[in-house]
Amino acid sequence: MNHWLPIEWTMAVRFLREGRLQTIFIIGGISIGVGVIVFMSAMLAGLQANFIKRVLTSQPQIQLLSPDQIARPLRNAGGEIEDAVVQRPSQRVISIDQWPKIRAQMQAMPEVVTVSPTILGSVLAVRGDASRSVNLSGVEPDSYFKIVKVPDYIVAGEPRLTSEDIIIGTELAKDLGATVGDKLNIRAASGATRVLTISGIVDLGNKSVNQRVCYAALRTAQSLLGMIGGITTIDITVTDIYAAEDIAQRIQAANVVEADSWIKTNAQFFTAVQAQQNTNTLIRLFVGLSVAFGIAAVLIVSVIQRSKDIGILRAMGTSRAQVLRVFLVQGGLLGFVGSLFGAAMGAFALVYWHSVARQADGTELFPLILERSLFVYTALLATVTGILAAMAPAVRAAKLDPVVAIRG
Amino acid sequence: MADAILKLERVCKAYNVGLPTETEVLHDIDLELDHGEFLALIGPSGSGKSTLLNIVGLLDRPTSGRLSIKGHDTAALGDAEITRLRGHTIGFIFQYHLLISAFTARENVMMPMLVDRGFPAADIEARADRLLAQVGLAKFAGNLANNMSGGQQQRVAVARALAMEPDLVLADEPTGNLDTKSADAVFELMRQVNRDSGTSFLLVTHNMDLAQRCDRIIEVVDGRIRA
Ligand SMILES: Nc1ncnc2c1ncn2[C@@H]1O[C@H](COP(=O)(O)OP(=O)(O)OP(=O)(O)O)[C@@H](O)[C@H]1O
Ligand SMILES: [Mg+2]
Numbered sequence: 161m162n163h164w165l166p167i168e169w170t171m172a173v174r175f176l177r178e179g180r181l182q183t184i185f186i187i188g189g190i191s192i193g194v195g196v197i198v199f200m201s202a203m204l205a206g207l208q209a210n211f212i213k214r215v216l217t218s219q220p221q222i223q224l225l226s227p228d229q230i231a232r233p234l235r236n237a238g239g240e241i242e243d244a245v246v247q248r249p250s251q252r253v254i255s256i257d258q259w260p261k262i263r264a265q266m267q268a269m270p271e272v273v274t275v276s277p278t279i280l281g282s283v284l285a286v287r288g289d290a291s292r293s294v295n296l297s298g299v300e301p302d303s304y305f306k307i308v309k310v311p312d313y314i315v316a317g318e319p320r321l322t323s324e325d326i327i328i329g330t331e332l333a334k335d336l337g338a339t340v341g342d343k344l345n346i347r348a349a350s351g352a353t354r355v356l357t358i359s360g361i362v363d364l365g366n367k368s369v370n371q372r373v374c375y376a377a378l379r380t381a382q383s384l385l386g387m388i389g390g391i392t393t394i395d396i397t398v399t400d401i402y403a404a405e406d407i408a409q410r411i412q413a414a415n416v417v418e419a420d421s422w423i424k425t426n427a428q429f430f431t432a433v434q435a436q437q438n439t440n441t442l443i444r445l446f447v448g449l450s451v452a453f454g455i456a457a458v459l460i461v462s463v464i465q466r467s468k469d470i471g472i473l474r475a476m477g478t479s480r481a482q483v484l485r486v487f488l489v490q491g492g493l494l495g496f497v498g499s500l501f502g503a504a505m506g507a508f509a510l511v512y513w514h515s516v517a518r519q520a521d522g523t524e525l526f527p528l529i530l531e532r533s534l535f536v537y538t539a540l541l542a543t544v545t546g547i548l549a550a551m552a553p554a555v556r557a558a559k560l561d562p563v564v565a566i567r568g
Numbered sequence: 569m570a571d572a573i574l575k576l577e578r579v580c581k582a583y584n585v586g587l588p589t590e591t592e593v594l595h596d597i598d599l600e601l602d603h604g605e606f607l608a609l610i611g612p613s614g615s616g617k618s619t620l621l622n623i624v625g626l627l628d629r630p631t632s633g634r635l636s637i638k639g640h641d642t643a644a645l646g647d648a649e650i651t652r653l654r655g656h657t658i659g660f661i662f663q664y665h666l667l668i669s670a671f672t673a674r675e676n677v678m679m680p681m682l683v684d685r686g687f688p689a690a691d692i693e694a695r696a697d698r699l700l701a702q703v704g705l706a707k708f709a710g711n712l713a714n715n716m717s718g719g720q721q722q723r724v725a726v727a728r729a730l731a732m733e734p735d736l737v738l739a740d741e742p743t744g745n746l747d748t749k750s751a752d753a754v755f756e757l758m759r760q761v762n763r764d765s766g767t768s769f770l771l772v773t774h775n776m777d778l779a780q781r782c783d784r785i786i787e788v789v790d791g792r793i794r795a
Binding site for chain 1: 618622625627628647648651652654655656659660662667668669670671679680682683684685728732
C-alpha cells in the first residue's frame with residue numbers, strides 16, 4: 161500500500177478497482193461524452209481558423225470609404241421642416257477627402273500594419289469583338305500585395321504592375337480569349353480609354369470574382385476613372401484582427417470617413433459562429449449533465465453495496481469527513497480518467513475525420529487544430545464534474561448510521 | 569471506582585422514539601467493567617445484547633442514562649470527539665462482514681492506524697505484521713481478505729481490533745460462525761491478549777462453554793440484567 165497517498169485516496173482507488181465492471185462501464189460512458197466534446201470543439205475551432213486564415217490573406221481588415229452623401233429635409237428660415245420627403249441620392253463615385261493626410265495618420269497608429277490606398281470603378285474591357293464589364297482596382301502593389309496576397313494567386317505571368325500593365329482573373333481571360341502579353345482596351349464610362357498589357361492572370365478561388373477582377377497601377381486607374389489624385393478606399397491591416405472593429409470605430413470618430421471592419425462586413429459569419437457556439441455549449445451542458453448523472457448513479461449503488469465496509473470503517477475510528485472524501489475522490493478520479501480516454505478518443509476521431517473528409521477539390525475541410533489547452537480544460541472540467549456528481553452519494557455515505565450498516 | 573474502564577448508570581435505549589412503534593429495548597442497565605476484566609454477555613436472541621454493545625462501543629447513543637468510558641462522560645462529546653475516542657479506546661470484532669474485502673490481511677490491520685493519522689507511516693506496516701504474527705497469520709499477510717477461511721479472517725479481525733492498543737475490545741458473537749476448533753482458537757487468542765496486555769474484553773456469546781471460561785458472566789433478559 162502506498163504510504164505517501166492519503167488513506168482516502170488508497171481506499172477510493174481500491175473500491176474503484178474492486179468494482180471493476182461498474183468502473184469500466186462508467187469510464188466508458190464518461191470517455192464517450194468527453195470525446196464528443198473534444199471532437200466538436202476542435203472541429204469548430206478548425207473551421208473558424210480556416211475562415212480567419214482566409215480573412216488574413218485575402219481581404220483588408222478595415223476599409224475606409226468616403227461617407228455616404230446624405231439628403232436632408234428642406235427647412236425654412238425658422239428651422240421648420242418644409243418638405244420631409246427625402247429621396248436617397250444616387251451615390252457619385254467621389255474621392256476620400258484629403259486622403260494622404262488620413263493615410264499618414266493611419267500609418268502612425270501603432271496597431272496598424274499596412275495602409276494601402278485603392279481606387280475602384282467599373283470599366284469595360286474590350287479585346288476584338290469581345291467586351292466585358294469588369295471591376296478595376298487601381299492599387300499600389302507594394303502595400304496592396306501585403307494585404308491581398310495577389311502574387312500567391314498568380315497562375316500565369318507575374319505580379320507586375322507598371323503603368324502599362326493589367327492583371328486579370330482567370331475567367332475573364334477565358335471570356336476574352338486573352339493570355340499573358342496580350343493587349344486589352346480598357347474603356348471608362350466617361351469615354352476615356354487606354355490600352356494595357358496583361359502581365360498576370362490570377363485565380364482568387366471564386367468563379368464570379370475571377371470573371372470581374374482586374375488590377376492596374378493606381379495612377380493608371382485614376383486617370384481612366386477621371387479622378388486624378390483621388391482614391392475610393394483605404395485598405396488597412398492591423399496587428400490584432402479581433403480589435404479591428406474597435407479600431408475602425410476610433411478611426412471613424414476622428415475622421416470624415418466611413419470605416420468598416422471585417423468583423424462588421426462578415427457579421428453573418430459571426431452570427432453563424434455564435435449560433436454554432438451556442439449549440440456547442442448546449443450539447444456540452446447536456447453531455448456533462450448525463451455524465452454527472454451516470455457517475456452519481458454508479459456511486460450511489462457503490463455506497464449501498466459498501467455500506468457494511470463503511471460501517472466497519474466508522475467503527476474503527478474513520479470520521480464522517482473521511483468517508484465523504486473517499487467518495488468525492490472516487491468521483492474526481494472517474495471524471496479525470498474518463499477525460500483522458502475521452503480526449504484520446506476525440507483526438508483520434510478528429511485525425512481520422514480530417515483525413516477522410518475532404519472538400520471537392522481534395523483540400524482539407526478544416527485544419528487540424530489540437531490545442532493542449534483544450535485537453536487541460538476538458539480534464540479539469542471532467543474532474544470537477546465528477547467531484548460534484550459524487551457529492552450526493554458521498555454525503556449519503558458519510559451520514560450512514562454504522563449500527564444500521566453493520567447489522568444490515 | 570477508579571479502575572472502571574466502563575460505567576453504565578440507568579442506561580435505557582428505545583428505538584423509533586416518538587413514533588407509534590416506539591419500543592424500549594434496554595431498561596435501566598447498570599454495569600461496570602474493570603481494567604483487564606474479561607466479561608461474557610449472554611442471553612436469549614433479541615434480548616438486547618448487540619444493542620448494549622453498540623451503545624458501549626459509541627456507535628449508538630443511549631436514550632437516557634449515563635455512559636462513561638475511562639471516566640469521560642460521553643453525553644458531553646460531539647460526533648468528531650466520539651469518533652476519536654472510539655478509534656483510540658475501543659476495538660471491534662463482529663460476527664459477520666469481518667474484513668474489508670478490497671484489502672489484504674495486512675492492510676486491514678493497518679487500516680485503523682492509517683485512518684487515525686497519529687502513527688508514523690513507517691511503523692504502521694511493521695506493527696501490522698507483528699500483530700498478524702501474534703495471531704499466527706504471518707504467512708497470510710499479503711492475502712486478500714476473501715481468500716482466507718472464516719477462522720483466519722476472524723483472527724485477522726482480532727489483530728485489527730488490537731491495532732490501536734485499545735483499552736476495551738467489544739466482540740459480538742465473534743465465534744458464532746466458526747466450528748468448535750476455530751472458535752476455541754479465536755477465544756484462546758483473545759484470552760491471551762487479555763492476560764498479556766491487560767486489555768478488557770466484553771464478549772457476547774451463545775456458547776456457554778466459552779462463557780464459563782471468562783472472568784464474569786452477565787445475563788441479559790428482555791433488556792434487563794439478571795443478577
Ligand atoms: N433499529 C431497530 N429498530 C427497532 N428495533 C430494533 C432495532 N434494532 C434492534 N431492535 C430490537 O431490539 C431488540 C434487541 O435487539 P438486539 O439485536 O440487541 O438483540 P440481541 O440480544 O443481540 O439478539 P441476537 O442474540 O439475536 O443477536 C430486538 O427485539 C430487536 O428487534
Ligand atoms: Mg446480536
